[in-house]
Amino acid sequence: MTALALNLNTKLNPGWQLELKSTCNPRKRNFAEEGQFSTIVFDSDKVQVVNSVDVDSDAQFIDETKEWLAHLDLGEEKSSRPLLLSRRASLPHVRTLGRVNYIIWTAAILFIFGNLHRIKRINLDFPSRLSAVVGRHSCQSHTITDEMTSHSSSSYGPATNLDSTSPLFTLALSPSLLRCNAFKLTIARVDPSYCRQVEDEIFVSNNSLVGEYVRKVLGPDSFAVRVKGSQRLVVERPTGFERDRCRYEFEVGLETRGRVELEVVWMHQGYDAFIEDPNHEMERLITPLTTTPIRLQLCNKNTPCHPSNDSGETPTESPPSSSYYTRLRTPACDHHSRTLVGAYLLPHKPLPSPIDQPDHQPKYSQYDFTPTTCKYQHAGLRFRSHQQCFGHRHRALLVGDSHARGVFDSAVHRLRGFDELTTAFNKSTDSRAAVFGELELAFIWNSYLEGTFTCDLIGKYDSVTLSFGAHPAAFQCPTTSEYIHRLTSLFEQIPSVLGRCPRDQGRPTPRFIFLNNPAWRVQKEFGRDCRTSQRLDYWNERALQLSHEFGWITVDSMALTRPFTEESPDGVHYLGTSASDAILDDWIAKAGFCPQADKAGHDGLDD
DSSP states (O other), X not given: OEEEXXXXXXXXXXXXXXXXXXXXXXXXXXXXXXXXXXXXXXXXXXXXXXXXXXXXOHHHHHHHHHHHXXXXXXXXXXXXXXXXXXXXXXXXXXXXXXXXHHHHXXXXXXXXXXXXXXXXXXXXXXXXXXXXXXXXXXXXXXXXXXXXXXXXXXXXXXXXXXXXXXXXXXXXXXXXXXXXXEEEEEEEESSTHHHHHHHHHOOOOSSHHHHHHIIIIIOSOEEEEEEEESEEXXXXXXXXXXXXXXXXXXEEEOSOOSOEEEEEEEEEOTTTTXXXXXXXXXXXXXXXXXXXXXXXXOSOTTOOOOOOOTXXXXXXXXXXXXOHHHXXXXXXXXXXXXXXXXXXXXXXXXXXXXXXXXXXXXXXXXXXXXXXXXXXXXXXXXXXXXXXXXXXXXXXXXXXXXXXXXXXXXXXXXXXXXXXXXXXXXXXXXXXXXXXXXXXXXXXXXXXXXXXXXXXXXXXXXXXXXXXXXXXXXXXXOOHHHHHHHHHHHHHHHHHHHHHSOOOTTOXXXXXXXXXXXXXXXXXXXXXXXXXXXXXXXXXXXXXXXXHHHTOEEEOHHHHHGGGTTTSSSSSOOTTSHHHHHHHHHHHHHHTOSOBOOTTTSSSOOO
């Protein structure tokens, strides 16, 4: 710990506190003034004005503080520490108090505001006896995978009970003993007989497989477990459900060691998220079970991990020259059929060309998609030169609903050379096309994928992309069996037709791509709308199985959009969000019209 005597030429108002963000492991610093000046304590990423005298105005304080910090040598971290100012309660004037009174006042104020802070936000750190064990493990890359769900109860530390807003549920959180950036959230009914009772009373589906899945995997209640801060993540399918104890477990694995906040929302009860009855009226609860966000600092600050903005606060520095995505050392994806897996991390700096956005949608373009298994290196990526995409003949067709249209619009916007994300949401159902050299893109509106696919319609294309499911779920409420039957027919019919169409010699084998259903923000004001995360998620799982069977490739729109349902302007479209960026990267790779970018100077970015 370094002590430094400073001779400041300004006075600081104790009615404010300073917060600095660091891009590397914070080191504790104590800066203590001598004589009549303030005492400033640098501890981790927070600077606290412990004691000082007043200035004439807040504006004067801000100006003088910025000037003072500009002349203060903070070493290597100086350039990476933006200044944030926030109001706090004023401390009593030190000169009017004796030493004893000052101590009493200080203790009282710290107690009061410490408890107010607990009301606003809960800080939950690892127990000290666990930190020594867990801190030695890196925060390895993982999401909700088989490896996570296979953890036994002994893989988690003692549970910490959390306050629940509902008398019907208890909440508890247990840190993983294997990785510091993982935990298990347990939600349990106070009355465990509820689960057995509704199982005996409520009809779910005529399809026995669907009924068994809903009763044994999902349970009668549905929840959204939301993680915000240095990573954005939403988990809606429990990794464990015990009917007899009416208990739901959510095992959550993060890709960052940084500070995050946890929110839990109760969405449905009584199997409402999945009942397949055309006459059923769904009840949408959307009830928070946490009074305030629960702040989690899971990992030791020295733990190796994916670089991210560990503070969990929105970056305010000037944009970098390129996205962190392009500089990540993750190996390149070696096959277009691989599922894109990654995490949305808050970068140290915002992405280039941040867009203007309404105040109620603060997260547009602020999270960077970070691939965790492999990364794309094709010339269609954002911030690259796309000329290599235009040099060989390829005709790409997208057919379906507004999600296929959104991919088309995003692709045209990017390929025209714009680096910022597009928010132009054109609801026109007209067909549209764009040409870039030898590359042709086309979109045809057919939200229910009705009619017959013929050679005249699809014969000339080298890739065909379908988007299907959102409109039937919203307006027709088909059963799972009906939806899967129609999708199976499409997966069989389209390759069969295209295989019979005349093709020029030398043209590549056509690719068939399915854009699965994106995430949906359940909204109380909607009427008869059968879109729920649980239903669409199951449909997507069945669709993925079919795609493997019939040779299709899936763009997992659900996984890529789920973290951003709150930022979507209407709860279902994601233009302008970080999700639209990741979806487009994945679709371009799977369509195959952009080759791998040249390693030498492909776009001036560092690999």
